[in-house]
Amino acid sequence: MRVNHQKVIRDVTVRLPMASTVTEVCEAAVSALARYTPATIAILLHVHGRLRCVAATGSWQVFATVAPDAGIVGRVYTGGQPAIVPDVDADADHIPVRPDVTAELCVPVLDPAGRPIGVLDLQWTGPADLASWQVVAERVAARLGARIVALGGPAESRSEKLLRHASAMTAATTEWDLMAAAIAAARDVSTLAAAVLLLGGRGGPRLGAPTVAPDGLETRIRAELGEVGRSALRRIIDRAHRYGAGYTLGESGHPPTAEHEPLVRAGVGTLVAVPFGPPERGGVLLVADERLLRPDPTTVNLMELLAGQAWGCLDRLRTLDRLRVQASSDPLTGLRHTGPFGQRIASATPGRTALLAIDVDGFKTVNDTYGHQAGDRVLVDLARALEGALRQGDELYRIGGDEFVAVIEVGLPDEAVRVAERLTEAARRIGRTISVGVALPHPGESPELTLRRADQALYAVKRRGRDGVHLSAA
The missing domain is CATH 3.30.450.40 (GAF domain)
Structure with a gap:
């Protein structure tokens, strides 16, 4: 059946001014076109980086949003030029919305300045005079674009x-x-x-x-x-x-x-x-x-x-x-453990960062005599006491059974020793003693070697009778 295209355009033109919102305008255009063609019709407008389907008819599935560079609709929007596709199987950009579509016509919806604001897309399942419908679609799209802009342009719901x-x-x-x-x-x-x-x-x-x-x-x-x-x-x-x-x-x-x-x-x-x-x-x-x-x-x-x-x-x-x-802390004391400690000492500043290796004196005797629950209580109490003796910004880690390490920023080695002595005093106040070895990283020295020197200094304290501080000189 031959379609009177002028009548189609007049029908759409009459309907558009009666719509008071962008959605109503698009729905009116789709409804008017659907009276004259069995095509699947959709109007997509560009809103916040996507082509959003505002009105559609005649398909099993409608894509609510499409990327502005996807499909034939995206190609038309980004290029600003219409696309006539007599055989959709031959066009890789075709987005299938129903299995029996054979031909597609897509035209840009332009604002009065000629800039694309969306697309009008028609897809047929049988024969169609695509050339004649292109003229209709372009004229409808022009009226549609002008009315949409007059209402404030495409907008999100x-x-x-x-x-x-x-x-x-x-x-x-x-x-x-x-x-x-x-x-x-x-x-x-x-x-x-x-x-x-x-x-x-x-x-x-x-x-x-x-x-x-x-x-x-x-x-x-x-x-x-x-x-x-x-x-x-x-x-x-x-x-x-x-x-x-x-x-x-x-x-x-x-x-x-x-x-x-x-x-x-x-x-x-x-x-x-x-x-x-x-x-x-x-x-x-x-x-x-x-x-x-x-x-x-x-x-x-x-x-x-x-x-x-x-x-x-x-x-x-x-x-x-x-x-x-939980993953980065010791479940018993709540202190950070070996993983975060390794990251911290890897960023130690030579000459400014001191490592304090700390060991609880006589801890094995506590465990053997009173049991592991008593040992755990000692570790928790000691962790709280040591944290309270450290300065703002100093960090305390538990890296083994009764082994702790404090990482502190200092200006001079003597300052690190004074902090270590504060830790030994804090331990004494809760009835325990600790041995502390102090080491400052040398230029070019690995963190592991610095920690080894701090451990060696700690064992020097142990050899002298425990409950004290020793600064590594080498």
């Missing part, structure tokens, strides 16, 4: 934004990066001006990572909450966890609840408050704006989904951190 931000949160490798990603996501998805995370847990309520310049509503909220004290922050968190997510109605003249008065003082006119994590360990996500707005329930639902995703990512990061600590 809020659910698409949430998905993109969820990927960013999943990729975060630190708590700071995760909180920054969650706060940015809350602002973007909600379209409100500010977002703040209040975190609970054992450390007490605290503010999450800041993400904006120090002159906006978010900064004022953080400053106000920083002044009210932990008990006030706890009340905000407890309210959200006791009653659930809440939001303002954007109406003036209504006093805030007592918990929210600090936010009003900061200039908040609109607020969404969403529980974050479990009551005993979580917090609350606060999303706010200075304007009196009326958030719809869908916005609150999206913030709840966002908070749930953010908490899951945060819990995963904390679990990984605990596993890393």
Whole structure:
């Protein structure tokens, strides 16, 4: 059947101005074209680095997003030129969406300046006058592009934004990066001006990572909450966890609840408050704006989904951190062990880093006389005592049964000896004695050789009667 292409173009042209959103425009165009051809039709627009399918009809599967350089659609988008493919089997770029497609026509959707913003794609399962349909498709695409730009251009839906931000949160490798990603996501998805995370847990309520310049509503909220004290922050968190997510109605003249008065003082006119994590360990996500707005329930639902995703990512990061600590520390004393110690001494600075080899005097007698549990108690108590005697920045490792090593930064050998003597005094205060050998790396000397010299100095103390310090001279 011969198609009146002018009628097709008129039909589409009449429908487009009646659509008030980009999605409605694309759906109207697809619906109008589908009245005149059995082709599989799709409109894909470029949004955040992907070609996103905004409207489609006539296929078993539609690709929601396509890379901008993938398939015939990607080739047309990146090149800005139409593609007529009478035999899809002969074109390696064809993306199969149904098994019986034989021919494909794809044209770019251009903005008024001639820049591609997407593609209009048609695929046939039988004979089609591709040349005539190319003229129709190009004219429809031109009207489509103009109308899309008039409506503000291609844009993500809020659910698409949430998905993109969820990927960013999943990729975060630190708590700071995760909180920054969650706060940015809350602002973007909600379209409100500010977002703040209040975190609970054992450390007490605290503010999450800041993400904006120090002159906006978010900064004022953080400053106000920083002044009210932990008990006030706890009340905000407890309210959200006791009653659930809440939001303002954007109406003036209504006093805030007592918990929210600090936010009003900061200039908040609109607020969404969403529980974050479990009551005993979580917090609350606060999303706010200075304007009196009326958030719809869908916005609150999206913030709840966002908070749930953010908490899951945060819990995963904390679990990984605990596993890393367990993997790199001695389970008895909690001190770091041989793996981290090897990395640390490999970065020792010649003439500045001292190694203190430490051995517990008479430890075998404790084990043989009182048993291994008593020996373990000695090691734990001694580890705490030695850590308390070290300076800020000094590091203590357990590298064997009753063998410890301290890595310290010093200016002179005498300084290292004084630190070692502080360790022997700390041991005496808990009723134990230790022998300490001290060595400073020589230029070009391997860390292993430095540690061997520290051990030799330690055994020099043992030979002299234990409970002392010896500095390696060679």
